[in-house]
Amino acid sequence: MKLKETDGEVYGLLTKELDYQKSTLRLIASENYTSRAVMEATGSVLTNKYAEGYPGKRYYAGNKYVDQIETIAIERAKRLFNMPHANVQPHAGASANLAAFFAFLEIGDKFMGLELPHGGHLTHGSPVNFSGKWFRAVAYGVDKETEALDYDAIRKRALEERPKLIICGYTAYPLIINFKAFREICDEIGAVMMADISHFAGLVAGGVYPSPAGYADVITTTTHKTLRGPRGAIIMGRDEERGKMIDKAVFPGLQGGPLEHAIAGKAVCFHEAMQPEFKRYAAQIVKNANALAEELSSQGIRLVAGKTETHLVLLDLTTKGITGKDAQAALEEAGIIVNRNTIPFDTRSPFITSGLRLGTPALTTRGMKESEMKHISGLIVKVLENPNDTELKLRIRGEVEELCKKFPIYADLSY
Ligand code: DSN
Numbered sequence: 001m002k003l004k005e006t007d008g009e010v011y012g013l014l015t016k017e018l019d020y021q022k023s024t025l026r027l028i029a030s031e032n033y034t035s036r037a038v039m040e041a042t043g044s045v046l047t048n049k050y051a052e053g054y055p056g057k058r059y060y061a062g063n064k065y066v067d068q069i070e071t072i073a074i075e076r077a078k079r080l081f082n083m084p085h086a087n088v089q090p091h092a093g094a095s096a097n098l099a100a101f102f103a104f105l106e107i108g109d110k111f112m113g114l115e116l117p118h119g120g121h122l123t124h125g126s127p128v129n130f131s132g133k134w135f136r137a138v139a140y141g142v143d144k145e146t147e148a149l150d151y152d153a154i155r156k157r158a159l160e161e162r163p164k165l166i167i168c169g170y171t172a173y174p175l176i177i178n179f180k181a182f183r184e185i186c187d188e189i190g191a192v193m194m195a196d197i198s199h200f201a202g203l204v205a206g207g208v209y210p211s212p213a214g215y216a217d218v219i220t221t222t223t224h225k226t227l228r229g230p231r232g233a234i235i236m237g238r239d240e241e242r243g244k245m246i247d248k249a250v251f252p253g254l255q256g257g258p259l260e261h262a263i264a265g266k267a268v269c270f271h272e273a274m275q276p277e278f279k280r281y282a283a284q285i286v287k288n289a290n291a292l293a294e295e296l297s298s299q300g301i302r303l304v305a306g307k308t309e310t311h312l313v314l315l316d317l318t319t320k321g322i323t324g325k326d327a328q329a330a331l332e333e334a335g336i337i338v339n340r341n342t343i344p345f346d347t348r349s350p351f352i353t354s355g356l357r358l359g360t361p362a363l364t365t366r367g368m369k370e371s372e373m374k375h376i377s378g379l380i381v382k383v384l385e386n387p388n389d390t391e392l393k394l395r396i397r398g399e400v401e402e403l404c405k406k407f408p409i410y411a412d413l414s415y
Helices: 008-023 036-042 064-081 094-104 151-161 179-189 202-206 240-255 260-273 276-298 325-333 362-365 370-384 390-406
Strands: 085-087 111-114 136-140 165-168 192-195 219-221 234-235 313-315 339-340 353-359
Touching: 008 276, 008 390, 036 085, 036 151, 064 085, 064 202, 064 234, 064 260, 085 240, 094 111, 094 219, 094 234, 111 151, 136 151, 151 179, 165 179, 179 192, 202 276, 234 240, 276 313, 276 362, 276 370, 325 353, 325 370, 325 390, 362 370, 370 390
Parallel strands: 111 136, 111 165, 165 192, 192 219
Antiparallel strands: 085 234, 219 234, 313 353, 339 353
């Protein structure tokens, strides 16, 4: 029986979510619209299969096709990111990072990562996360003036603290990372270099962001952000020795049965990301982020670090007299979906925040370009300047719907 007949309640909400995704502007930097092909693979019969182990070395029978699919995913990941080893089993970005820690650190070991309010991730040493609870996390930050990474200061801190591992790669940092500088720092103190490229993996695949391959010992990434695949993650190692450590950490270290339906979706996503069209897509993401940044800045919004070199723009709302939390809520009413974000040296809590993070991967998938980014920037500024004007927000909600109709997504999708 189809979902509609079996479970009307879930079916009803799914159709509403589909309409909602179609009719609103999605500017959450970590979200995207994955392809029908990826969704088909992810929603397939592979969800029925147990496959503990790795291709050719499973603990269950019946994996002759599953092995081929996982092998294809592994080989494509290696080719796409130019890395000698790939493990495609991590369920999510946080579990990939946990596995990297499990592979290269012992409980209580010291590592260094970017502070959460400066753009780091929870798993990069936040005290409320496993990374900060089970390991000794030392933080580095961005420079107070430039809001950019200061590689001399990071080196100095690394020499003082001598961490066993250093993480680079962030969730809310709009500039390009100098991976060579991190390699040199790691070499000086004998640390493992870990690059978490979750946010910009699609830009790396599309050739518009430098690759950490050749520098990092271990690379983790989610597959659903700029890479536009299914929810999930992968881990890559710089050689087979590190690869063995990674594989042991993922299984049997941390996970049981891999989600083979998600792995099939990852394989399809890697194939899509190898196509010439994906290079154009990645380049347009960055062009769109630049257009958004320039227009917002020209309309009086301060950009953290003054610009963007990636898919995301971080706005400082301090002088606008509105918190990130209230701005997020007002924009949501107008059909513009964003997330509040701390900014470097934020005086507000992560629940309230002084900033907003905007990203262009999803709008770019809809086919929007620079002129739409300029138009959308204007809508955003109007809402930020009049967050309590219900009539204005309703009017903008209507404009947003019209714009979405001109750039349809999932036009022929139904449940
Ligand atoms: N939640 C993701 C993001 O939005 O950046 C990171 O895990």
